[in-house]
Amino acid sequence: MKLKEALYYTPLEDNKVKCSLCPHGCIIEDKDVGICKARKNEGGKLYTLNYGKITSYAFDPIEKKPLYHFCPGSKIFSIGSFGCNLKCEFCQNWEIAHEEPVSIEIQDEDLLSLAKSRGSIGIAYTYNEPSIWYEYVLYMSKMVKKQRLKNALVTNGYIEKEPLEEILPYIDAMNIDLKSFDERYYNRLCKGKLSSVLDTIEISRKSTWVEITTLIIEGENDSLDEIQKLSKWISEIDEDIPLHLTRYHPAYKMSKPPTSYDVLTKAKDIAREYLNYVYIGNVWGIDLNTYCPNCNNKIVDRDLSGKIVGINNGKCTKCGEEIKIVY
Structure with a gap:
């Protein structure tokens, strides 16, 4: 090409x-x-250099992005390319983010056919950083919308305001990495700026569905004070934004031991003081169901592949609390 x-x-x-x-x-x-x-x-x-070049693709549960309050229980066709504009020392996908992997080119019509097959609701741009695949993601997202399918971005949020605002009308959901609430952490471990990511979250939440992921690394961003500040800041935008606190495992340049379950549960307890929906990720056997923030009624059962069990007309069937989920 x-x-x-x-x-x-x-x-x-x-x-x-x-x-x-x-x-x-x-x-x-x-x-x-x-x-x-x-x-x-x-x-x-x-x-x-990566226009139209795909290094990874798969049909995934939407929850794997992770998006828990956007079309729960659905599948989405996930694609990624290569390259990234951050240099996170703990990168889980460093082979495609920081190397030059083998890529393939798929015709537009074939890509759209895949996006409509196997019960998929559309395309998730993920694996590497989709914002630096910008021209192709912008083009494909327009094509996907014409097919009345969904577009989801799984992104580090490191993008300028103007290109972000150009693409947002075509994006239905975003999971944005908020790697820390400490500017020094971003500079030291990611070679980026926290303030730019915060701007992206605020702008995006006005236009599309947003969920946030924070990878918790012991001794780096796990202090209860930082978790409190991070959660409080999110709540001031919208306390119904789901926060995913994800377990770190050694990867790329970082060899610290995996995050303990105890650290994750303490972080979740702090975050729940400010946010209605907080989940722990990357831990086997953890409760990933969604509960009503008012009465604790189970409303989405992820043991049953994301089946909605306690919502009727957008409200909890037990107490009538309005539940923010995109169906």
Whole structure:
């Protein structure tokens, strides 16, 4: 496939370009690539290197994204490419985020056919960072919407306001990584800025369904004070935003031991003081059901593949509490 010119960049003198897709704002020399390794300057024009290139795909439960309050019990066709604009030392998908893996190209019509097959509700752009696959995700999300299917982004939220606002009308749901509530953590372990991710969450929540994931790493972002601040900040946007507190396992450059169950449960207890829906992820055998925040009636049974068991007309069948779930 011929290289496609990128969106969101400015030509500079001496064949340099300034990329404005993400907060890094890379100034890229001729023949060089940006931090994400997916955008290259060729003769003073910026090109996307991963347009139409797919490294991973699968049919997944929507809960695996994780999205627990968006079409529970459904399946979605998940695709990913390569590259990332953060450098998280604990990256779970480092082979496609920071290396150059083998990729394939799938015709648009074949991709859309897959998105409609096996009971899938649409496409989730995931595995690597979809925001630096921007041109292709924007194009495909428009095609998907024409088919009356759903688009979901699983993202680190590290994107500038203008490109974010351009793509949001085509996105039905997002799971955004909020890796920590400490700017130093983002700078030291991810080579990014917390403030930019917070902006993305606030902007996105006004336009689409949002859930948040925080990977808990002992000794790094597990202090109860930080969990409290993080949860309180989310609640000030909307206390019904689901928060997924996920267990860390050693990966990429980080060899710390896995997060203990005790640390996760304490973090959940703190978060529940501010948020109505808090889940623990990446732990075998944990209760992943959804309960009414008012009366604790079970409303979504994930032991039964996400079956809705306690909601009628958007309200709890026991107490009448309004439940925010996208059906």
